[in-house]
Amino acid sequence: MNIEATTTLNNGVAIPWFGLGVYKSAPGGETRNAVRWAIEAGYRHVDTAAFYANEADVADGIQDAAVDSDSVFVTTKLWNDDHGYERTLAAFDRSRSLLRRDVIDLYLIHWPIKGLFLDSWRAMEKLYAEGKVRAIGVSNFLIQHLEMLLENSEVPPAINQVEWHPFVLQQPLVDYCRERQIQLEAWSPLARGKYFDNPTISGLAQKYGKTPAQIMIRWDLEHGVVTIPKSVHRERILENSRVFDFSLTEEDVGALDALDRDERLGMNPSDLDN
Ligand code: NAD
Numbered sequence: 001m002n003i004e005a006t007t008t009l010n011n012g013v014a015i016p017w018f019g020l021g022v023y024k025s026a027p028g029g030e031t032r033n034a035v036r037w038a039i040e041a042g043y044r045h046v047d048t049a050a051f052y053a054n055e056a057d058v059a060d061g062i063q064d065a066a067v068d069s070d071s072v073f074v075t076t077k078l079w080n081d082d083h084g085y086e087r088t089l090a091a092f093d094r095s096r097s098l099l100r101r102d103v104i105d106l107y108l109i110h111w112p113i114k115g116l117f118l119d120s121w122r123a124m125e126k127l128y129a130e131g132k133v134r135a136i137g138v139s140n141f142l143i144q145h146l147e148m149l150l151e152n153s154e155v156p157p158a159i160n161q162v163e164w165h166p167f168v169l170q171q172p173l174v175d176y177c178r179e180r181q182i183q184l185e186a187w188s189p190l191a192r193g194k195y196f197d198n199p200t201i202s203g204l205a206q207k208y209g210k211t212p213a214q215i216m217i218r219w220d221l222e223h224g225v226v227t228i229p230k231s232v233h234r235e236r237i238l239e240n241s242r243v244f245d246f247s248l249t250e251e252d253v254g255a256l257d258a259l260d261r262d263e264r265l266g267m268n269p270s271d272l273d274n
Contacts, residue, residue: 002244003042007226009158010181013135015106016073017221019045020237021187021230027054034232035061039072041241047161047187047228048099049077049110050091055098063100074099075106075161077139078124083109083116088123096132107133108161112145114273118152125155135159139187140269143176150180161185162269164225165216167195169260174223185226188265190216200255208246215256217243222253 006014020038025031031054035046039062048058055076062069076099082091096104107124109117117138124136137159138149150156160177162170164186177184195201196212205212213229217240220227229240248256 001221003241004044005244007183007224009135009183010156011135011158013105013158015135015159015183015226016043016045017226018217018241018243019043019047019073019075019226019228021047021228022054022058023049023052023187023230025052025054025057025230025232027057029057030232031057032061032064033234034237036064037234037237038241039065039067041238043237043241044071045073045075045228047075049079049108050082050095051077051079051110055095056100059098059100069101073105074101075108076104077108077110078120080111080113083113083120085119085123088120089127092123092127092132103131104133106135106137106159108137108139108159109141111140111267112138112142112269112272117145118149121149121153125153128155137161137182140267142269143173144273145269146176146180146182156180157182159183159185159226161187161226163188163264163266164220165189165191165195166201166219166256166259167191167261167263169257170262171260183226184224185228186220187228189220189227189229192265194265195259198259200259204248204252204255207252208248210243210246211239213240214243215248218246218248219253219256222248 135158137157139161
């Protein structure tokens with residue numbers, strides 16, 4: 001496996017296992033530079049969202065990196081205020097024009113907004129049928145949301161992007177997605193840096209001669225989970241990509257799994273159901 005290695009989604013589209021996240025990368029030079037540095041380091045996958053207000057800067061960074069822009073897999077997401085059939089179509093057009101692409105690689109429903117996400121999904125199915133997006137998926141969907149979607153849709157989601165790190169394992173959701181060929185993708189794979197000094201993580205970092213961030217990213221890859229760590233610093237962008245020259249033993253993966261305590265740093269999607 002290397003930095004460009006891909007997995008195949010349930011519709012045959014290849015997505016790189018590893019990419020750059022740009023949540024809270026400031027619009028303008030900060031995002032533009034981060035994206036350029038990442039691509040120069042070999043990244044071929046960027047995860048943005050309408051909500052991050054930096055889609056145009058992602059496009060600028062890809063342009064600056066002077067690679068064929070089609071060689072970079074770009075994900076963006078439908079924000080919560082834009083749910084509904086017509087609004088989804090309009091939001092997609094805005095994102096596509098800010099990203100300056102004819103075709104978006106992956107379009108996700110950002111959060112499962114109750115009573116609305118099925119209409120949005122119908123619009124996403126239309127965008128997919130028209131070839132404007134290569135794959136459609138969801139984010140922050142729990143089993144109950146996925147069940148409702150699968151029962152009421154033509155096209156199953158290719159991806160579920162959820163908060164996922166050793167402190168929030170969500171094994172039933174992982175199993176559910178795997179059984180239905182819905183690829184899991186980890187957001188906040190570094191737990192936002194909160195647990196780098198956890199003794200298990202720092203101990204493994206020492207054992208492998210790697211950094212805590214690299215241990216956490218490698219753990220995603222060992223589990224077959226797509227991962228999109230964020231940084232705006234060139235040296236960290238490089239550091240986070242250096243995870244393809246080692247692997248964790250099964251026992252060490254298990255030691256990280258054992259850190260699970262169902263602790264989320266972000267919102268629990270079930271709060272949206274109330
Ligand atoms: P993350 O776990 O990737 O952590 C990022 C933070 O970790 C950085 O801001 C920095 O403080 C620190 N960091 C990064 N690399 C480091 C290194 N090598 N050494 C030390 N510190 C380092 O958190 P995230 O940004 O929340 O998640 C990653 C991406 O996932 C986002 O940028 C975004 O693209 C996506 N995301 C999606 C959702 C969603 O609802 N779908 C929510 C949050 C994030």
